Amino acid sequence: MDYFKQRRAYRNFKMYEASVSNGQNNLYRELLDYANDEGKLDVQFRMKNSALLSLTGLSEPGLDKARNSLVQLGLIKYVRGKKNVKPPEYRIINLYSRSAGYPTSNPTTSHKSRPTGLDKVGQLV
Template sequence: MNYLMQIRAFDDYRLYKQKLSAGQVSLWYTLMSINNKAGWSTWFTAANATLESLSGLSRSGIVKNRNVLKQLNLIDFSSNGRKATSYRVCVLYTSDSAQGSIQRSVQDSTQRSTQTSVQGSSALIKQNETKQNETDDDDAGITRANVIDKWTELWGFPNAIAMPEINEWLDALPADVVDFAITIAGEHQVKAAGSLKYMRAVIEGWQKRDISTLDQAKKAAEDHDRRMKSEHSGRKPTPAKETLPTWAQDTPEKPVSDGKLSPEQQAALDARIKKFKARRPEKEGAEA
């Protein structure tokens, strides 16, 4: 199965043929993910518990939505009693076999020279198709499938909400740029619950700054990290504000003393000193 052609055919099916519910879309993508892990076997098994965990659907939701998908010829399934149910994801795209048919016809009805010419043309067509596919993905070897695989490794297979947005990003930007954005999210240990929000912020930020190549994206990431490091290291600690304790504060009820005695306090102190001196001769005479 051609993974990318299957995904694109499914998107076209939803756009032009049949509107599907979120549960049906989620279950289809979940079965695609399991089929991928099974090596694209025609038939594969999947336990209901696994489908519940990956799709977010309940047991009854899985039963209901898989019946609809089967009626629409999008999947097929067969019960195995108490064992896990067997599934088959129907191929939605059509193989282009016209080229092979034309070549066989030419071989039967033309001379060897004509046949050689047709084969040369066929090789040129294949070469152009290969170049076109490489252009659709990116020049660095990163493909759409690589992007989906990296997302799956970090946060699980993209659900029905994430997959359309990922396709939009891949249509607007080279695959290696989107792949690098996922790498940044992984380095910052973004959790699955916040992955889509984080990726939106990164991609939209780059698009606003007209960043469309991997080199530009890497430079923007380096500039951001350098700026954040500079702001963090240059931030000075806020000095503690020194205040007088309550007992030393100047209030109307208790003004701060300037060290001088009032006339009344000075008179009282003088009286005490005089009284003390008057008593000293008496004590000295008693001791003699």
């Protein structure tokens, strides 16, 4: 998964498709950044609730609510952990590969300008 394409698609998702609260946004961005930093954008990974609480500033009930909302919005997959035994598991769902009615790339940077031959004068004066 391409981190920057995913961020762009997530931003477009927020702008055009769904309302995302600050808590949901903070949680998603921390999960996305962690997965990118650890090279786990395409696989399931574990992350402690205590780390997410610290990084996002959410309360435990706020974390639960934000996480459930992200699952319902189709942004992450979540597998519950076991307290003091194993942390929860997460997986970031690829947003830019699914078809949507909004652009996932910047049209001004995705295509290089190429000469077409039409800017030449057709007849000498």
